[in-house]
Structure formats: structure tokens, C-alpha cells
Amino acid sequence: MPDLTLAPFLAHIAHCHNTSLPGDRVPFHCEGALIGWIAPRFAASLQALPDSPxxxxxEGFEISAGSQLERLGRIMAEAGLYRSHNELFDVFTPDGTVLGQIDRGALPPLGLAARGVHLNGLVTKADGxxxxxxxxxxTKRLDPGKLDHLVAGGVCAGLTPREALAKExxxxASIPLSVIQAAREAxxxxYTMERPEGLRRDALHCYDLDLPADFQPEPSDGEVSFFELVPLEEAFIRVRDSQQVKFNVNLVLIDLFIRKDLFSATQAATLRAALNEAP
Structure with a gap:
């Protein structure tokens, strides 16, 4: 009999694993490598782009050289297929080779893989x-007002995940390099997720950072309204009982709850299997 207490957590995980590949998507190749998957709802618009590489x-969609990806992104934005982020991300082959760069907003319509960083900022007090x-x-275009991590963001072109973590x-949060260097890879x-903007194929690099009780983060770029220090058990309840938390932040927090032994061994194994479900 299934453990009903896990249902809310499994629902959050399933929400981010809401599609499988290829489905009805058309493959997208660059220099002979499979780099993306394009849904039918974008295919006709992409085929109609003027002066497009x-x-x-x-075999599906193709672009002959990675150096043409950035131009493709500009043409797509000019045609209204997405709103530019003015931020370039690397485009990878399945083995991790960087082929070129493209605007962050073009990744979902083309089904391109992306990387992000998430930081669990942890404070240990007498009560836990x-x-x-x-x-x-x-004013955020994605999930405005939702709860997020202390630090979270995408890995821009040319950066490693740890470099992106320091930048974000x-x-x-106005956290200096001297502090963020102590973050531990966790x-x-x-996850592979179909959203209104397209296909999200994200790898989230998760970190833990122990912080002193008097630490106070300060919003500095307008992306966060304010920060709140929450008992881990309260964060657990918010994930379990509400939709307050940004969709992919739920995954990182569930991973943290497992590592902090908030689930039984059997529950943890069930959740870990769901988190690690092959995309």
C-alpha cells in the first residue's frame, strides 16, 4: 500500500517530471549532435523564420554550426517566439562539449539543456x-512572489556552476566570495518538464552553506523582495501543504529533507528514486 504521507512530495516531483522524450517532439541537431527536442507547437513558426540558419x-531540425546558434536566437526573438533575457547560455552536446551560445529564453522552445545552481543557506540554532x-x-516573469532559495540562478555562458554560484x-543576496567559497556540493x-515557454531540460547543481546566526542577506538586484529565515520543519510543512514554493525549488528542498533525515529510510528511498527518475 502506498505511503500517503509522501503524496504531496511525490506530486511536486511528478510536476517537474511531467513529460518523457521524445514524445511527439522533433529532434534538433547541431554539427551532427542531438542537442534539443522541438514540440509541434513551435515547429511551424521555426520553419517560417526568415533568413534563419x-x-x-x-532527421528533424538542424543547424550546421554552433557559431550560428546565437544568430538563431536573435531571429527567434525578433519574430516574437520568446522574450529575450539578454543573457547567453552555453549549448552542449550530450557528452558535455560546448557547441555555441544562445539567449537563455530560446532554450525551452528549442528543447535545449540548461544548468542552474541552488544554495541551501543553513543556520543551526539551539532549536535546530x-x-x-x-x-x-x-515583477519576475517566472513564478513571481513564490518562495525561492537564498541563492538560485542559471549558469551563464563560460561559467562553471561554482563560478555561477558566486556570481548569483x-x-x-550580497554574499561575498569569502563566504560563498565555503559552500559544499550536495x-x-x-528534470524534464513541459511548460508554457517550452521544454525545460535542467540540471540543478545543489550546494549547502552553513551560515552564522547573525548572518543577514540583503537583496541587491531586485529579483528577491526579501529573505526569511525559516525552521527546517516549517520549510518541510510549506513544501508538503502548499504551492508557495517555486516548482524546481521543491525538488532541491526535498533532496535537503532527505539528507537531513526528515523522512524514514523507506520514505527516503522512494523519494530518491522519484528524484532520480531518468529524463
Whole structure:
């Protein structure tokens, strides 16, 4: 009989694992490597792009050189297929080779893989472990007002995940490099998710950072309205009983709850299997 107490947590995980590949998507190749999957709802618009380096062939969509990806992204934005982030991300082959760069907003319509970083900012007090949570600005285009991590963001072109973590920490929470260097690599979580903007194929590089009780993060780039220090058990309840938390932040917090022994061994094994479900 299934453990009903896990149902809310499994629902959050299933929400981020809401699709399988390829489904009805068309493969997207660059320099002979499979780099993306394009849904039918984008295919016709992509084929109609003027002066585009993207072509539809027998094997699906293709672009001859990674150096043409950035131009493709500009053409897509000009055609209204997405709103530019003015932020380039690396485009990878399945083995991790960087082929080129493209605007972050073009990743979902093309079904390209992306990387992100998430930091669990932890404070241990006499009454137990607490975790810092950010309240996302109401002007954010994605999940405004939702609860987020102390630090979270995408890995921009040319950066390693740890370099991206340091960049986001300074920009989002005014955390200096001398502090963020102590962050520990905790896990890498993957999910494949169909959303209104397209296909999200994300790898989340998760870190833990122990912080002193008097630490106070300060929002600095407008992406976070304010930060709140929450007992870990309260964060557990918010994930379990509400939809307050940003969709992928739920995954990182569930991973943290497992590592902090908030589930039984049997429950943890069930959740870990769901988190590690092959995309």
C-alpha cells in the first residue's frame, strides 16, 4: 500500500517530471549532435523564420554550426517566439562539449539543456536547523512572489556552476566570495518538464552553506523582495501543504529533507528514486 504521507512530495516531483522524450517532439541537431527536442507547437513558426540558419530535414531540425546558434536566437526573438533575457547560455552536446551560445529564453522552445545552481543557506540554532528562503519579486516573469532559495540562478555562458554560484550570491543576496567559497556540493538533480515557454531540460547543481546566526542577506538586484529565515520543519510543512514554493525549488528542498533525515529510510528511498527518475 502506498505511503500517503509522501503524496504531496511525490506530486511536486511528478510536476517537474511531467513529460518523457521524445514524445511527439522533433529532434534538433547541431554539427551532427542531438542537442534539443522541438514540440509541434513551435515547429511551424521555426520553419517560417526568415533568413534563419535552422533547417528542417529528414532527421528533424538542424543547424550546421554552433557559431550560428546565437544568430538563431536573435531571429527567434525578433519574430516574437520568446522574450529575450539578454543573457547567453552555453549549448552542449550530450557528452558535455560546448557547441555555441544562445539567449537563455530560446532554450525551452528549442528543447535545449540548461544548468542552474541552488544554495541551501543553513543556520543551526539551539532549536535546530533553519534555512534561508527568498521571496521572489512580484515583477519576475517566472513564478513571481513564490518562495525561492537564498541563492538560485542559471549558469551563464563560460561559467562553471561554482563560478555561477558566486556570481548569483553577490548579485542576489550580497554574499561575498569569502563566504560563498565555503559552500559544499550536495547533489545534482535533473528534470524534464513541459511548460508554457517550452521544454525545460535542467540540471540543478545543489550546494549547502552553513551560515552564522547573525548572518543577514540583503537583496541587491531586485529579483528577491526579501529573505526569511525559516525552521527546517516549517520549510518541510510549506513544501508538503502548499504551492508557495517555486516548482524546481521543491525538488532541491526535498533532496535537503532527505539528507537531513526528515523522512524514514523507506520514505527516503522512494523519494530518491522519484528524484532520480531518468529524463
Amino acid at each position: 535552422l533547417h528542417r530535414g529528414e 536547523v533553519h534555512v534561508w528562503m527568498g521571496h521572489r519579486s512580484l 550570491a553577490e548579485e542576489e 547533489s545534482i538533480l535533473h
